[in-house]
Amino acid sequence: MSTRIASIASNTFREAVRDRVLYNLIAFALLMSGAAILVGQLSIGIERLVVINLGLTAISLFGVVIAIFIGIGLVSKEIEKRTLYTVLSRPVQRWEFIVGKFLGLAGTLVVNTFFMAVGVFAALYYVSRHFQMADGWLLVALYFIILQFLVITALALLFSAFSTPVESAVFAFLLFVIGSFAQDLRGFAAMAHGATRWLATGAAYLVPNFSSLNVISSVAHEQPVAGSLILSNTAYALLYTGMALCGAVLIFERRNLK
Amino acid sequence: MNPSRRITLTASALLVVCMLSSALVLRLADQMRPAAPLQEVLYISSPKVLKRLSLGYDGLLADVYWTRVVQYFGSKHYAGARDYDLLAPLLEITTALDPRMTVAYEFGANFLAPKPPDGAGMPQQAIQLAEFGIRNNPNEWRLYYDLGFIYYMDLQDYKNAADAFERGSRVPNAHPWLKLMAALMAEHAGEIQTSRMLWTTTYETTPDQNVRANAAAHLRALQVDEDVTSLEALVSRYREKTGHLPDSFPDLQAAGMLRGVPTDPLGKAYKLAADGHVEVRDPDDLPFIQKGAPPGYVPPLKPKFLPSD
Numbered sequence: 001m002s003t004r005i006a007s008i009a010s011n012t013f014r015e016a017v018r019d020r021v022l023y024n025l026i027a028f029a030l031l032m033s034g035a036a037i038l039v040g041q042l043s044i045g046i047e048r049l050v051v052i053n054l055g056l057t058a059i060s061l062f063g064v065v066i067a068i069f070i071g072i073g074l075v076s077k078e079i080e081k082r083t084l085y086t087v088l089s090r091p092v093q094r095w096e097f098i099v100g101k102f103l104g105l106a107g108t109l110v111v112n113t114f115f116m117a118v119g120v121f122a123a124l125y126y127v128s129r130h131f132q133m134a135d136g137w138l139l140v141a142l143y144f145i146i147l148q149f150l151v152i153t154a155l156a157l158l159f160s161a162f163s164t165p166v167e168s169a170v171f172a173f174l175l176f177v178i179g180s181f182a183q184d185l186r187g188f189a190a191m192a193h194g195a196t197r198w199l200a201t202g203a204a205y206l207v208p209n210f211s212s213l214n215v216i217s218s219v220a221h222e223q224p225v226a227g228s229l230i231l232s233n234t235a236y237a238l239l240y241t242g243m244a245l246c247g248a249v250l251i252f253e254r255r256n257l258k
Numbered sequence: 259m260n261p262s263r264r265i266t267l268t269a270s271a272l273l274v275v276c277m278l279s280s281a282l283v284l285r286l287a288d289q290m291r292p293a294a295p296l297q298e299v300l301y302i303s304s305p306k307v308l309k310r311l312s313l314g315y316d317g318l319l320a321d322v323y324w325t326r327v328v329q330y331f332g333s334k335h336y337a338g339a340r341d342y343d344l345l346a347p348l349l350e351i352t353t354a355l356d357p358r359m360t361v362a363y364e365f366g367a368n369f370l371a372p373k374p375p376d377g378a379g380m381p382q383q384a385i386q387l388a389e390f391g392i393r394n395n396p397n398e399w400r401l402y403y404d405l406g407f408i409y410y411m412d413l414q415d416y417k418n419a420a421d422a423f424e425r426g427s428r429v430p431n432a433h434p435w436l437k438l439m440a441a442l443m444a445e446h447a448g449e450i451q452t453s454r455m456l457w458t459t460t461y462e463t464t465p466d467q468n469v470r471a472n473a474a475a476h477l478r479a480l481q482v483d484e485d486v487t488s489l490e491a492l493v494s495r496y497r498e499k500t501g502h503l504p505d506s507f508p509d510l511q512a513a514g515m516l517r518g519v520p521t522d523p524l525g526k527a528y529k530l531a532a533d534g535h536v537e538v539r540d541p542d543d544l545p546f547i548q549k550g551a552p553p554g555y556v557p558p559l560k561p562k563f564l565p566s567d
Contacts, residue, residue, distance in 0.1 A: 043321070045361035046324055053315075111413050
């Protein structure tokens, strides 16, 4: 079982590399070097802040875009090219196919994030000329960004299991936007009454809470991240990812592929 | 040359020509179009709306807005503007997006408070900004220092200045001078030595080169003001003693009132005018002086700082 999942995952990774997904690293490198050199001339006193804010925001947004646009095609592309039938004609379960695809794309995003993180640290060293203990919190922010990718990849895969690529992209992107407003949604629920309150509370817990996974601004100001937050965010992201993947497997298991 | 190669070359040449021409035409259009109205527009003025629109990436948006503040103030300051309508709202948005960006409070308050042409002449907004910064960063002693500085320099409100320095002195790891400042405000608020101490603290504690240059220029200006005051007092005493004004500083030397020809902080000799006033030789090199400038002197829009600052 694990060998079959690993094979699907490694093929997904290789396909993403063949699709020139990692070319975004060039754009990222240009962005970081440009920011590191130019911002000192354009602004005052925020060279370090800009490198961290811009670097981590770019890693997050580039990753979200890759997760959505590759994730939505993971199933539909295989059906369109009819390669799915070849895979499923072998002793491969449908759920193994979904999990393998998920792990392949998650692996691509982790590798991509690793190279981008190296770029951020290099730019940080260029503007500060030294590293400090507080820079270690950037690793926590990067870890949260990877957790965010896991959730979005699983959601993209979920939508990809039952709708067209365009619809999947729209759904996944809208959930990303709504998820970024999750705290506001909770605030709205707290102010509402009656059925509206129940509906708003339900919606607030149903959509992914991306705002708690975003600590970019805090780590840019060298603020520590509580260990309890790291634990709860890890548990939340893994549970939500598991939930979305289970949904994807359930739909895909029942999908008529003829 | 085969047809395919000819087409490639022609298309490449046309592409380059079109690209260069479009850039040229755009440049001409930019010159024809008035630029000012574009600068004075704040498309989204609500910090709350902007924070929500940032989708959680508010730190980066704050950096963008802070850069906009610097560019806005810098360009208007350079053009000698007296109205800075967007400065306060831009700073409000920046600090609402990232309340921990202390650099925005420190520089922002110093952009807002001084009278034009040195700043926007909005000390009340500068105080609001500094107080907002203190509420969000209560352990940053520099913010209390900036607040006291504005009260002292721009509003001559020594009581509130003393209060701000005193509050700052209670912050952990605060600069020890804050306590001294609070005491000085109570006893010697209006004196030149107090101003000198404030600028010296700024000069010694700031990590920023531009702020240090500004503080150095203010310290030189204070020195000139003090020199001119005491030299003109000597001239008055000479007049009382002899019944006429001295022709030059050697007259004062001959009367035993001076040891040599006095020089300004840049090492240039002061001039003694025929009416008994003391003047500096190059007022452009000594921005912010209150005394010693020739009659009718108009200071340049951009204060001149020395490379050695």
